[in-house]
Every structure is written in structure tokens, then in C-alpha cells.
Amino acid sequence: MSRAASGRITRRRRMRFADRLLAESVRALEETQPDAAAQPAANLQAVEAADGSSFEARITARAAAHTSADRLRNALRHTQQGAMLTITVGVIVAALAGAGATRAALGLSADRVNIFWAIAGLLGIQTLLLLAWAVAALIGPRVLSTGSLGGLLVALWRRMGQRVCGGRGGCAGAEHQAALRATANVFGRGRIGAWTFSTISHALWTAFNLACLAVMLAMLSGRHYTFAWETTILPSRAYVSLTEVVATLPSAVGFPTPDREQIEGSEWPGATHTDGATQRAWAGLLVGSMVTYGLGPRVALLVISLGFRLRAMRRYRLDTSLPGYARLRPILAPSTETIGVIDEAGDESPHHTTGDSAPSAAARPIGPPAALGLEIERPESGWPLRVGSTALDDLGFVDDRDDRRRVLDDLRNAETEPAVLLIVCSLMTTPDRGIAGFVEQAGRTITRPVRVVLTGGERCRQRDADVAQRGGDWREALARVGVEEENIVELDLDHLTDTSERVLAELVGVVEVVGVASQPARRIEEAFDVIASHADAWRTEPGTSEQAELHRAIARLYQHEMAGWRDLLHVPSDLKKLSAGDVTKALRTSAERMTSLLPDRLKQSPKWLAAGAAAGALGCVAAATLAAPIAITALPAWAGMGAAIAGLWKLAPKSSASKDIDEPAGPPDLGGAVRAAALFAMLLELQGRGEATISRVLDRAVTQDDEQPIESASHVQPYLTELRHRFDMALASEVTS
Amino acid sequence: MNDSPLRIAVVGHTNTGKTSLLRTVMRDVSFGEVSDHPAVTRHVEGAAVVLGSDGGSGRRVEWYDTPGLEDSISLLDLLETMRAGRRVEGIDLIQRFLDKPESHDRFAQEAKALRQVLTSDVALYIIDARDRVLGKHRDELSILAYCARPIVPVLNFVAAEDARTKEWREQLSRAAMHAVAEFDTVAFDAASEQRLLEKMRTLLDSHGELLTELIEDRRDERARLIAATGNVIAELLVDAASHVRTAPTENRRERDAALDAFRKVVVEREQACIAALLELHRFRADDCDASALPIEDGRWGVDLFSPAAMRQFGIQATGGAAAGAMVGLTLDVMLAGLSLGTGTLIGAAAGAMLGVGRSHGRQMIKRARGMTEVHCDNATLALLAARQVTLAAALLRRGHASVTPMHLADAPAKQVITDSHGLVSHLDAARLFPGWSKLSGASGPGSPADPRRQSLVEELAEHITAIIRNAADQVGRLSHP
């Protein structure tokens, strides 16, 4: 061991039992007084003095520095004094009992004493108890601490301690209670408890025996006794041998004992040996038995118990897993340390990537559009990309350095320049400077701007990732290398829909796509009219079923694009075939989808969250029932669905309730219903535009601060007009930006 | 013996969970900044594990979080241009790069990470196992290899469904890296952490002892944590089981008040226990987002005294309470005050929650005086136990990097319920001593100082730790099918 280490050990103060007992009292105190548990000064002191010592040592050091330490020490002293007092009283009682028993055994009046009755009377019970103790000690400490005389005394003391201290002002304090608990816990259990109880038991019996002997010697010195034995049915021989057996130990120690003749001559009636020598021999046997069978073992066991008790006390360790200690570990013995920032972020802008400054491409003739996949997997809709019947020029997948070099060379050296260079990236990838740098380099090889498709949205969402946020990161990273917002689209190539194909076609500039109308007609006005007329028709607050009908009416306007918005809302293909539980789940999924499309600002508002959830769920119902013209309430599963949707109104605001307490989401009132329907209509109008766009437009269109309350049907029309106006503005700014 | 600290540089592509690893290893929910954006960490930040906290050597293992590598392809290009076909040792190349101006602007992030690797004994290369193995990753590994430090690839996100663990292992072994560790920083697994440290030890002869000490320290720490958890829960159970209140049988208003007070005290006690567990496991109730736990502000979502809560935990109302209405009738005294619902629900709920205790003399006397005793019945106690065990098991499997709300299973594992019922049988003794309860308003025979109480707590704690260990294993098995 190095010198430093050994120095440390010698410097460490050795923990004593008393320190641990004090720590236990502190723990007991802090359990009942949580305010006393914060001990900054004591903690600090313990940590400063720690110097590599164990956690337990730090606990005891803290206890010693605790603000209540002195009072606790006092209380512990009182408690221990009380215990000593109890024990002293017990000893006195035991001695008195011993004296009394001896007097009773020898008898004051009669001068003839039945020697066996006397011995049995004084030694019988205590020998039995001694055997019981020995058995218990062999079995285990648990038994020892509950069944013994010592245990009884300790229980008595505990009760007294509580009673006495509970009543009197002086020791009624929390410190005394704590000291009492600690003492009881430490001395009343386990090995210490067992040996404490043993010590007390043996001490009491020692006192008993000492008193016996003292009184016995006094009586034998001051009076004349004739010792005898008698029997009615037993043969005399039995007594003779019994006496000899009993006498072996006393005579071995040196006490005079009667010989065979003297024994035989002492049978009553008709005793022949009544001389002084025989009586002295009998008295020797009596005293000798008391010493060797009574006092001797007890004294020996008392010493042994004291020894074991000391050993147990030395070996006693705090149980640091107790809550009162475990909570201190991070404070007293933190296993971690902060180092802090060592290489500060500079003011450099690492995003400023200009990998190589290749000259901008010269003008070349324009060729067909081309596409490359940058760190993506093969999309499920196939590769090379095709738009309608046109296949794009395939530049392949770019996964590593060689791919990059190859593609850049191809682009530079081709005879024509692609009409559009489409770079497909995945939303599952975190955009990094390497990727952005490559996009920039690729852009330099051509004269026209590159366009970027962000695919993989759905799979990204399955990872529970925040797709909108990831899209934002991509836009930011691409903006830094000069790709403009309008040249970036989120478009899931794994799940192509009519709408997204149209967007793709627009992006690459292929116009003649088969089967898809060039620009779908605007229907938001119609949709808002439907909302207004429904609201007019509602006599009372609209129920869930009325709202479902309204949503179906809106959905009917967008029936042709249903595949698209079904996808957007994650509506399963056949709702009617699902089990009741799954229907609820589907409704919930759609509700969550719709709320996730809301811009962050609206997500903070319980009102709009609830409207979003309802719009999603009702949209799901609308999609499922669009084919059948029956009333929604006539659906067999409606009861369950209606209840589930109604539940969503209450559910949504929970997550943000803490932020907007003053704006509780009520039951589906008129305003709520109109907001939900309007959201739904706007969503259907916006579908196919990418989720970020949807969120952005909604963000601009929906204000909530200056909004008029919608309390009656007459408020609905102005509200919708205003909303549509802002919606148009938002759309317009989307086009121009 | 090597007395110097061990220095570990945590490097990797951006957004792969480097900072998260630091958080989880340090059990520190507030280390650095974790978020799902690229280039969140722009500096080098360190934290140390000190091995002297419980009488150990006092030696340190230092971990350093670094900025993410983003443009390894261009950097490797640059290094190769610098090399210009000559034979230059990798480490000299890196040194020369660090002296170049590029290392302060374009490649500042990479330079910081590499500088840290050069001053460290080992580099942990963190991998998002869901990523495909791409050229940029291979180039990152090539550049790191230039630094001439042992590299331990660490596969993060291995608990994710779409983790490509096998693919990565294959690729890495092709690059002659065989000491690969799997360590999900969010779905924490103590055994994985041990294996990670062991992997490091195989590569670091000079720090073998220190790592052995660290491995043992971590193991001990966990054992202590579980033991302490058991104790916290055992205290709750003993307090709840021994808590008794007296309610007048006749006066309805007073009875209601007494029952309310009773429930309130128990619910508060449970919350205190939850708070204690969170603190013990070094999570915060008000972690980065307030809803990080379903226990909002340390409060369970469901009311403890609701039939729904019981059902959620699959606990059947005990004995006669199964026939709720029956109980409702026979225990009318107790029930009127509970107003938990209507009709038979009340019966079932109340029957499950509050039973008339075992008939002790004490109770007989009180009843004769027109008073009834209220205490938690076995089902309530089992519910309490099952909830805490579930929470504890989840906490044991939660990496300190987690930022998303913790999802406790809707219903705890069957085994936990069975075990919790088993636990309750140990609590019979506590029933006899209302004085054992540390809850306010407790009175009656027994006192918290009774050593038998402490013995009971210890006995219970032992059982509970066993249950928690099992439950935590099970959670683990679920997330690593």
C-alpha cells in the first residue's frame, strides 16, 4: 500500500458504536421531522471530513454535526440511564426474590429441612429456564430476544419510557422519542438484541443466586438445621444414588458432601445420623449445589453474554439501504462529479459549408429530368422514379464517397443538363453538413436549382419521431446551402397517392399525367357553407351525432381525394369490420393525427386541441360511412363510437391544462363544433400539400386571441367568413414565399 | 498500479445519442442538452464517476461528450489531400489537420471531437442502430482509427423495432472491430452497461483494475438501489396496513369525514412514497417536461380509491366483496360515506377498499360503543404494492436520457399482482398495531419504536426487492424480445 493511502487510514477517525447509535437517532428524528432533514452545514462538514471514508462514516460524521446532535446525545444518555434504572430495579427485585425463596426453602420455624425440596425449590425453575435459554440460543437470536426474562424487562422499559416521557414535559421532545426508537431498534433486535436480553436475564439470575447464597449462609450460620430426606414409594437406593450424582460437582469444587453412610442415615423418620458432621456435609451439599448449579453457570453466561454483546456492538453496522440513509447518498457520497464544458463552442458557423468552390456550370442543352437517392433506401413505389408514364433519368443511390464522386462527375460531364435535378432524401435521416454539402455540390453542376423530395415520413412517424420537426431541420439545413423552400416537398414515396403523384409531377415539370386532373377545384367555400347551414339547423347544442353528419357532408365534397386524406388521418381501410375496441383505437389514432397536424401554438390551446381531436375522430367516422347514405346514428356501432368521440372532448385539454387553466375545454358546444368542422374542411382543402405546409397554413389562418365567441347560430357565418379570409391569405403567402 | 484517471471520449455521428449516453451513465437527467435535432452539442463537456464514494480508491473515470461528426466524407477527402500519396502516420495526419485553419471553421465540430479522442484513453463510437451502414459511418471510423486509440463501437437504440443490430455487427467485424457493445440509453439495462464496461476492459489493459472497480461499483450501486427501493415500499405498506381510524357508526356526517380523512392520508402517503422513489432513482417529478411521468406532479393519474384503479391493476375485490351488492348491504355502515359511484359499484368498491378489520377485542369494544374501525383491506394493500413495484421496475429500466413520458404498462404483469397479494399476507401483524403507523392521526397499541415493526419492514423489504428484480427483468425481456 502506498504511503498516502496508509496515511489516509490513520487519519480516519474510528467509528464507535455510540456514533452509529447517534446516527440511528438522527434517522429516527428526521423520519418524524422532515423539516429537520435538511442539514446543509452537517452535510458539508461530513463531506469535507470524508477523505475517502465510507458512506457509513460520512453518515456518522453528519450525525455528529447535526443541529440536534447534542440534544440527541442527551436524550440517549437519559434513555440509557432509564434503562439502567429499570435494570437496577430488576436486579433488586430479583435479589429480594432470591432472599425470599431461600427463607421459604429453609423455613424459619421448622428446624428439620427436606434437603431435596430445598434444592429443587431454589434451583428447579431456574435450571429449567437455563435449559430453555440454551435451546433458544442454539435455535437463533430471534427466539432469544422475544422469549426471555430480559425481553420482558426491555418491553417493560420501552413502555415505561414512552409513558413517562410522553407525559412529562422534560423528555416529551421529539429528540427523546427518536432516542427511544433508536435505542429500541438497535438494542432490541438482531444479535445485539439477543445478547442484551441474555445479559439482562443472566444478571437477574445472578442477583437471585447471590441473594440466595447470602441469606442461606446467614441462616446456616445462625441456626441449627437438621437435613433429611423422606419417601413413601421410592426405594431408598434411588435417593442415595441421586444424592451422589448431585454431589459430584460440589464435591469436585471442594464442598463437603455427605458420604453413602451419612446419606442412608438421614432418611426420615428414623434418622441415625444427626450429628454435626453429617449436617455440615448436607449444608455443604446445599451451598455447593447453589454455587455450582445456580450461581456458577449464570456468572459464566453473564460474562459470555457480555462478551458476545460487545462483539455484536463492535460488528454493528448501519443499514445504509434504509430510506433515511439512502437519501443521503447523493449528498454525502456522490459517485459522480461534473467536469463541465472544457472545449467551448466557438463562434464559428460550422454550417457554412463550401466544400469545393467549383465554378458554376456552363449552359448546356436541357435533357430529361433526373433523380438521385441520397442516403435512402429503395422507396416502395419503385426506383427509378417514374411520374405517370415518364421514367426519370436515374442517377442512382448515393451512399458513400465513391457514389458522390461518380454522380458529381456524371452530372458535370453529361452533354445535357437535366431539366430538373431531383434529390430524394429521407426524413428518417438526421440532416447533417455532409448531406447538405453534397446537395450544394450537386447544385453547382447545373444551372437550374435542385429540387428535394423528403420521403419516409410515414416510417419516421412509426418511430414516434416528430416528423414536422425533422422536416423543419431539413428545410433549415437545405436553406443554408441555398435550396429554396418552394423546391422542397415532403412526399412519401413509400405511400404514393393520387395527390402526391400530382405534386411530384408538378415538381419535375411533367404535366400530362394520366388520370389526374391538373388542379382540383377549390371547395372550401362550399364546405364552409355546409357548416353554416348545419349550424343554422341545430336547435340545441349539437350532439356528437349531429357533428358526425356535418363532417360526413364536408367529406362528401372531397370524396374524390378520399384516398389521400384517409391516409393523412390514418383511417383504416374498413372501419366497419373492426371490433369495438379497435374502432375506438382507430378513432383515437385519427384524433391524435389531426392534433399532431396542428401548429404548436394551437396545441397549447385546450379549445383547439379538443376541436382537433374531434375533427380527426369525426373525420374517421365520415370516411368510413361515406359510401352508405344512412344516418350515422343508425350504425350498429354508433353507441360506442359516439361515446368515444364525446370522451375526446374531455381528453384533449388534459395535456396542456397546466398552461391554460383559464380556458377550459367545455363539452362540445356550438363553438367547439364549428371549430372542429372548420378545421376538418381546411384539412381536406389542404391535403396533398405536405404536413409542414398544412401546419403552417393552419397557423396563419387560425387566430385565437381576437376571436369572437360563437354563442349562437348568428355568430357562425361571420366567424367562418373571417376564417376563410385568413385562410386565403395564408394560402397566398404560401404560394408567394 | 496506474493512478491516473481513465478518460473516455464519447464520439459519433450527430444525433446518435452521445449526450444521452452520458446522461444514462451518470444517472444525471440534466447533463448537457438532449434533443432530436442535428448538432445540438457544440462543445466538449465532461463528467466523472468517482470511485471513492463508499470507501473505494477515490479514483476517477472521466467521460467526455463531444460534438457530433457531420461531414466525415469531406474530412477524409481533406486528410487524403493532405497526405498526397505519401506515407504518413494517421495520428500525424490528424495532428496536422488540427493545426490547420479548417479545424477552426468548416470542421470545427469534428476537430473538437478528435482533439478529445487524442487526450483520452479510449473512444466510444456511438451508433444509431436504426441507421443503415453508410459511407459516412465507415469514413468516421477510418478517421477515428487514425487517432490510434482503442475504439468501442456502441450500438444505441437497440431496443427499437427497426434496429439493424446484426447488420452493424457484421460491418463492424469487417472493419476488425469485434468488441462491440449494445447499450440502449433510453431502455436501460444494467447487464448491458456491465458488458459495455467489460468490453472496454478487454481493450484497456493499463486501466483494467480501475474498470474492474467501476464494474463492481456499478453492480453494488444497483443492489443498494434495489434494497433501498424495497425499504421505501415496505415502509409505505406497513404504514398503510397499520393505519386505523375510528368512525362513529351512527353519525353519518362524522363518519364521512373520518372516511375522507382516512383516504386522504393514505393517498398522500402513497404520493410521498412515489416522490421518494423518484428521488432515490434520481429522476425528477418536474423533469424537462412536466408530463415525463404519468404521475403528474408525483400524483398517480387514477384515484387510488376508485374501482377503476383496482381493475386497472387486475385486483379482484377480496372475498365477500366479490358480491358487491352483498357487501354494500352488510357493510352499510361503512359504505354510505364512500360515495364512489352508484348502486353495486359502491358496494364492490368499498368492499374492496375498506373492510371491517379482523375481529379483535379492541374492535368489539368499539363497536359496542357505536364506533367502527376503518383500515385498508388486503386488496388496497395489494394495489399499493403492485403500483409501487411496477413503478420501481419501470424506473430501474429507465435510462436517465429518457425525455419522453414514461409509459407504465396499463396493467402490471400478472406475476407482480400475484406477488403483491403474497406480500400482503405478511402484513397481518401490522394490523394489530395501529401505533406502528407513522401516518397522522394514528393511535392505538404499538409504537413506531417497536423493534418488531422494523423487523417486519426488513422482512417485507426483502420480499419486495425480489419481486422488483423479477419485474424489472420481465420489463427487460419485453423490450428485448
Ligand SMILES: Nc1nc2c(ncn2[C@@H]2O[C@H](COP(=O)(O)OP(=O)(O)OP(=O)(O)O)[C@@H](O)[C@H]2O)c(=O)[nH]1
Ligand atoms: N428511443 C431512444 N431514443 C434515444 C436513444 N438515445 C438517444 N435518443 C434520442 O435521440 C435524440 C438525440 O440524442 P442526443 O443524446 O441529443 O444525441 P447526440 O449524439 O448528443 O446529438 P448531437 O449532440 O446533436 O450530436 C434525442 O431525441 C434522444 O432522446 C435511445 O437509446 N432510444
Ligand SMILES: [Mg+2]
Ligand atoms: Mg449531444
